[in-house]
Amino acid sequence: MKLVVQVKLMPEAEQAAALLATLRTVNEAANRVSAVAFEQGVPREYELRKHTYAELKSRGLGAQAAQHTIKKVRDAYTTLKANIKAGNLGRPGSKRRRKAESKPIAFRPEAAQPYDDRCLSWQYDAQTVSIWTTAGRIRGVRFACSANGLKMLREHRQGESDLVERDGVFYLIATCEVPEEKSYEPDGFIGVDLGIVNIATTSTGYQAAGRDLNRHRKRHGDLRAKLQRKGTKSAKRLLKKRNRREQRHVSNTNHVIAKRIVAEAERTSAGIALEDLGGIRQRVRLRKPQRVTLHSWAFAQLGEFIAYKARRAGVPVVHVDPAYTSQTCCECGHVDKKNRVDQALFICRNCGVVAHADRNASHNIAQRGAVVWNAGRESRVPATP
Structure with a gap:
């Protein structure tokens, strides 16, 4: 399983200037290669190399950097x-x-540029890297990361690392090949219903309310709009300072929720059933204010966090069709649009059961997860007479 570790580089002034110049040079070269590719009808990589490699070398790129740019x-x-x-x-x-x-x-x-082990070497004990630049190879560039990140780099780093620059700060995003735990035979499934009012609701009773996060997003959205309307230098400086702050907060919230759901599944030896929400933006028909909320919500990110944390822990994960899970009674299976009275209340028109709407949906997801898992385990070979 591939994971990434992000480390923050702390270069000296001369080193930072060399890194910045390198990124600008390789991305200018990439734009030139892109223009050639567009003119030539996007040939294969080997053909594209024949058209552009010599020019990239003349621009001061090393052999490996030129290959990576192409x-x-x-x-x-x-x-x-x-x-x-x-x-x-x-x-x-x-x-x-x-x-x-x-x-x-x-x-x-400032777009990312990939580096392989010929262009970049790591000194884990000293927490420094040696990296190629257009001004020559620079050594002793310090980096900082968490203790867990450093351990993962030592044990599992493999493949390329990407150099990126964000707001004057340089980062290396290193790929790590982490072995997956062998998954166990699940004793039932935990259904996870994803939403906006409640970020995640599980069939075991856990509910991550979205009230605080929605307030946080609205506050940041209103502040951004106010600063953009103002348009002064000070306002632009504040906008830049607050850039990606909301995104980091949402990612952290999703990490916390995913970690708790996976820990619960691991503790109870259960699997996790998730909704397959691919294409939800195209399927759902909403008014414009609701569209903004839906399209800016990180459904896919939370699902990915749960899935990769589960794989690392050996917890089985299945994806199920989300159709009608909010309209189906988890007790009797009756499907009716009127079953869902409002956002929070579910009352079955057939058997009369009353439940929280998201909790009812999570039970339906759990049941479908068990069906999908068993269907995948059943033999399709006819029995021998």
Whole structure:
């Protein structure tokens, strides 16, 4: 299982200038490669290398840096093609899709640049790195990370690391290949219903209310709008200072929720059943104010956090169809839109059971999880007569 560890670089002034110049140079080169790829109809990586490698070397890039720049561009076009094929950029002829297809992919000056072990080496005991730059290799660049992060780097770092710059601070994002625990045979499943009013509700009784987080997001949204309207230098400085603060808060909240759900499943030897919410933005029809809330909510992130933490702990995870889970009675199975009286109340029109709507949905998800798990374990080979 691939995980990443983010470390903060603490370079000296000259080292920081070299790192910044390197990022700008390689991304300028990437834009040039992207233009060539667009003109040539996005050839394969080998063909693209024949058209651009010599030019990149003349720009001062080393052999490995040039190879990584070309691969970065080719991977970006592969991702674009996959998004177009999946319909993530709209239908053929839509404005968003035409815009994506009508010009080369552009790379920001501070966009990430991959490094392999030939361009980057780690000194874990000294907590320093030696890294290639366009001004030559610089050594003794200090980095900082948590104790757990350093342990993971020592034991599991493998593959490339990405150098990025955010608001004048440099980070290395290192890939680690962490072995997964062998999953056990689950004794039932914990259903997890994801939502906005309640971030996560489980069939075992845990409920993560979204009231505080919603207030936090609204407060930050209102403040951003106020500062943007003001438009002064001071307002822009404050906007930059607060950049990504809300995102970090949401990520931390999702980590805490995911950790608790996985710990509960591990303690009770249960599996976890999650809703398959892929394409929810395209399926759901809401008014504009509700759309803003839905589209800015990190459903996918929380689901990914639960899934990867579960794999590390050996907890089985299944994804189920979320259709009608909020309208189905978990006791008798009766499906009726009127069963859900409001956001919080569920009253079955058939058997009369009264329950919290999200709790009822989580029980339905748990039941579907057991069905999916058993279906995957059943043999499809006809019995021998």
